[in-house]
Amino acid sequence: MSTQNNDKRTLLVETALDLFYRQGIHAVGINEVLKVSGVAKKTLYNHFSSKEALIVATVEQRDQRFQAWLNKRLGKVAAGRATIEAIFIAVDDWINERDPALGPFRGCFFINTSAEYSDGACEIFQCCQRHKQSIRAVLYQHALVALGEEAAARRLADSLGLLKEGAIVAGHLMGDKQAAVKARETARRLMGLG
Amino acid sequence: MSTQNNDKRTLLVETALDLFYRQGIHAVGINEVLKVSGVAKKTLYNHFSSKEALIVATVEQRDQRFQAWLNKRLGKVAAGRATIEAIFIAVDDWINERDPALGPFRGCFFINTSAEYSDGACEIFQCCQRHKQSIRAVLYQHALVALGEEAAARRLADSLGLLKEGAIVAGHLMGDKQAAVKARETARRLMGLG
């Protein structure tokens, strides 16, 4: 049946995403995904032509989940400065695992994945790129509301983007659980709120 | 002979570092390292007890090379603000591959490696952590010279660290070759030079 069909596909993607995020992609074999999910190998290759296709699906899934989570967090916040601050607060909750929606914190799945697939021509890397561009678009949108002028908004969005990526990296690699708080304070200073 | 002994070891580490940085660690097998370096397998296992030991050696080698490169770049610059700016200029040259000392730019080897070995208890991850802490110490040292006050210097060093990590990530994942220039401009603003 079609619904079960999608159920299996979804189960595979969610299981793979969880394992890939925790352990890295090359470190997780197809057989482990099958064992954990309880799905048969034939079913996997019925839905995906290869491991790479499964990886692409997990990246897209993570993108959708992340953006849905972020939109929910930002839903009731006024556009502009308040939303920009809310983004850093959301990242802080993510790093400190105060929000179960994203699961445990192991850094940015897209940064981690692009570390393993860094060929700019490959589909996996490009999926990661698209995600980052989506997030940057959100930052620019609210920077524009905050500042009203395009060039200044671009500059602010660039700075905010760097701070956000830096916070995620520092939160993971350096174990600095305050990284997003520091990023938010720096952002406030850049927006003239410090 | 003892010198040849070290020659082989060094050759193995440099070859492995180059391959690991370009392709990722799990994606490179021991046999490939041996083939490219022209060293016999027995010799490798004479110097390293396992692949993991070789990986640790490559991370340490990258740390040494990076710090030597940075120190050279900063050698003739006045301590404080000027050195902080020079750091971002150096990162810019790295991203745009204008300085052959670090080879091609594939993002931060330590970030990439910690993406594949993210268990906080494992030796490899801890080596990556130590590197980042060394760099942060340099930032703090010059922030202190620039500001003269410890708490403010810590805040500044934190902000600069986030901008630097963000620039490296943006330069790689988003292909933003201007990332370090933007980070530098933001840093200038934070230091009251904007």
Next chain:
DNA sequence: ACACAGATAGACAGATCGGTCTACCTTATA
């Protein structure tokens, strides 16, 4: 000249990889 340390090539082992395929089972619908 001889002994020995350390290098070489590469066979080999055992596990695991991604991916294919067979054979059987379950279930919804005509």
Next chain:
DNA sequence: TATAAGGTAGACCGATCTGTCTATCTGTGT
């Protein structure tokens, strides 16, 4: 109830992985 689609379990394939081991060669110090 018959049919057909899609699931299950898992054997199997060739390739590759890390790591061990044998056997041979080279070069240095005494």
